[in-house]
Amino acid sequence: MLKKTGLFLLLAIGFFSSKAQQTIPFRITKYHTIIVKTMVNKKDSLDLMFQIAMKDASISPDRQHKADHIIFNKEEISDENTVDIGKLSLKNIRFTDNQLAGHEADGKIGTVLFAGKSFKIDYDNNQFVMYDKLPDVKGYQPIPVLYNNGAFYIVADNIIDGDRQQEAYFALQSGYSGGILYSNDFAEEKELDKKLKITGEKTLKNSQGQRIITKQGILPFFKLENFVFKDLPVGFFAGELKTQNVSYFGADMLRRFIWIFDADRKTAYIKPSIYYSEPYEQLK
Structure with a gap:
């Protein structure tokens, strides 16, 4: 009996430690x-x-x-x-x-x-969760991830004109409070200024007097794997300065999902969070 009990405890410890x-x-x-x-x-x-x-x-x-003790x-x-x-x-x-x-x-x-760990961004419960091994991802949609120079990139489809899908890479950017922000190259190549309904515009000038114009338009459809967003406000830059080299998937979009990243940083698993259907962030 003691041997069986000991074996059970060892198996139980092994099971729980694998999900530590x-x-x-x-x-x-x-x-x-x-x-x-x-x-x-x-x-x-x-x-x-x-x-x-x-x-x-x-x-x-x-x-x-104060941060007096960081030298x-x-x-x-x-x-x-x-x-x-x-x-x-x-x-x-x-x-x-x-x-x-x-x-x-x-x-x-x-x-x-x-x-070195798999981790979850749990917007429903306001917490990160770290795992020694990938947890149960039943009910999550897997999406490929490119991890490069400390940043995560995902691929999504953008339906700008008619039913033609334009594929683009987006860097996950939790420091940008908005949703989708397009790179200068994508905005110019796809002629977003002409093809999207423009709903907002801001003009700033730098110290050299050069204009930085931020525009917001309405994208008919944005598709991330099986998730589709309709009439999504998106941002892009116009004007003399071309400084936006990467398209962003910002905080307003990140919060709409619960995310689990594998330890190898090759796959993310997503499912809708409590914010999935919240109103979109508008251009300020």
Whole structure:
């Protein structure tokens, strides 16, 4: 009997350890960005915005809380920092100084949170979940992911004119509060300024007097695998400066799904979140 009991316990321990997990709570701002409360180097309490398009961490010049215990060199780099989030403790975290982080954030932190692990972004329960092995993904839609230089890229179809689908790569960009933002090349090649119904426009000038024009139009259909969004507001740049080299899948779109990424960063699994049918973010 004791042998059977011991065998059962070993099997049970093996089963649960294969699904071992840790959770990191977060809050979602009104700008759809994710804020994680951290303790850096055991002394600096900082609200860091999660940025899926970066690996390490950074501090903003516009921070609201002090970061006196992060020591930067002359290249504005600081290595060997500790970051504590609840019961999770991370070591040897690199911070870069003077990087803007957006509203309500003292800085940013990236996917160093999940190094070597599968992870979930659970917008329904306001938490990240990390797994030693891929969890049960029944009910999720798998989508291919390209992971390059610390950023995730997905492919989606854009129906701009009639029923013709235009395929494009999008970088997942949790720091951009809007939804879809097209690269300059895509906007010009597909003539978005002419083919989309334009609903908004903003003009800015840089210090050299060059114009930066942001436009918002209505895309008839946007298709991500089996998920289709109709009459989706999308943004793109016009004017003299051509600075947007990558198309973004921003925070307003990210929050519409629960995401699970495999440890190899080759596949994501998605299903609708509680925000799936929320009104779209409009051009401000």
